[in-house]
Amino acid sequence: MKITQEVESNEVQLLRKSVQEFCKKEVADYYQQWERDGLVPRELWNKLGEQGFLLMEVPEKYGGLGTTYQYSAVIMEEFYRLGFNSIGANISVHGLITAQYILNYGTERQKEYYLPRMATGELVGAVAMTEPNAGSDLQGIKALARYDETRNEYVISGSKTFITNGQHCDFVVVVAKTDQNVKPSRGTTLFIVDVPAAGFERGRNLEKLGLHSCDTSELFFDEVRVGEDAILGKKNEGFRILMSELPRERLTIAVSAIASMEGVLDSTIQYTKERELFGTTLDHFQNTRFVIADLYAKMEVHRAFVNECIKLLTENKLDTVKASMAKLTCSELQGQVIDECLQLYGGYGYMMEYPVARAFVDARVQRIYGGTSEIMKKIISNELFSK
Ligand SMILES: Cc1cc2nc3c(=O)[nH]c(=O)nc-3n(C[C@H](O)[C@H](O)[C@H](O)COP(=O)(O)OP(=O)(O)OC[C@H]3O[C@@H](n4cnc5c(N)ncnc54)[C@H](O)[C@@H]3O)c2cc1C
DSSP, X not given: OOSSOOXXXXXXXXXXXXXXXXXXXIITTTHHHHHHHTSOOHHHHHHHHHXXXXXXXXXXXXXXXXXXXXXXXXXXXXXXXXTOHHHHHHHIIIIIIIHHHHHHHOOXXXXXXXXXXXXXXXXXXXXXXXXXXXXXXXXXXXXXXXXXXXXXXXXXXXEEEEEETTTTOSEEEEEEESOTTSOGGGSXXXXXXESSOXXXXXXXXXXXXXXXXXXXXXXXXEEXXXXXXXXXXXXXXXXXXXXXXXXXXXXXXXHHHHHHHHHHHHHXXXXXXXXXXXXXXXXXXXXXXXXXXXXXXXXXXXXXXXXXXXXXXXXXXXXXXXXXHHHHHXXXXXXXXXXXXXXXXXXXXXXXXXXXXXXXXHHGGGGTTTSOHHHHHHHHHHHHHTO
């Protein structure tokens, strides 16, 4: 139940419906088990590809559907609204982030090879920036890509951690230093590394608080050799490329936060209508209604800002500060909304078989990945105080 119903084209409504039907048929009955397994089955990627859900925005000539960001946002919204957050996170990294790096900065050969295979789910992509000692402070990365003149190859060594799609991925966009004599922001390069490869090792599938079936891993590179054609974009311009795509990543987290809140609020309203106590149902208490009204109002106000950001992104005008504001406020509100909804479930809210419990644990990371809330505040305040 939406209070502000956006006027959506038939095409967008059809896409929503097809994601809903897909989830009903291919996900709902199995999701709990995948969450226990810590991984979705590989075939799910192919099924998502068959439906065209993986690379919406990539032009048709590279196997995508050639849509705007709005369509990718719809895919995110439906997976998160229905509570299949791990799959949303898997798709987001693969189709909304990794594919965009390749589309916007790849050579023709890279685009022709990777994108169509990513669209079908034959290849799964990941992005490896974070290292054990470099997360928020990405300039602290140690991974090194040494140039071997004798063979015209780069030799990559280093460790990455917390990498989404780390178990399933068939290639990784690796951030590594290529010039140690300058600041990392000017001496870092992105490489597309096909895996498995000699010297590459996947760490274990990390056990997380939430997003259990979204695989997250350490990745180890010990003298992994790649040709010059593995460079994504220009040498030493890795940071500029990463920065250019961050607004999209942060907006996507904001989009997923709104959708998750909406799903949880709607199911909480339903629950309170059914829960009997003190000779009535929970929805009859003024506290219940006021809590829900307050949270719903806040969500809708945030949705309006996110919709504005989606429009800006589509016009190529979304800046880092606005995207950071959306990410900060929506992920923080998501935490509050789901916590207060869980309270209305009483003890049942603490049981993992209730979707609100899963939504609660899944929500926590939204304030951490894609740049923590503190880093968002740093970006926003730097802009405000620079004038
Ligand atoms: C589930 C999950 C999936 C992820 N997926 C990926 C992925 O696919 N690829 C990838 O590269 N990375 C990924 N990450 C990594 C993620 O982006 C980092 O965890 C995040 O950027 C924070 O870095 P950190 O964990 O090193 O924390 P730290 O940087 O060590 O931060 C610790 C604390 O210090 C605070 N802090 C840091 N700097 C400042 C400052 N200047 N001022 C005030 N406070 C500060 C932080 O806000 C935080 O509270 C993922 C992480 C998780 C948990």
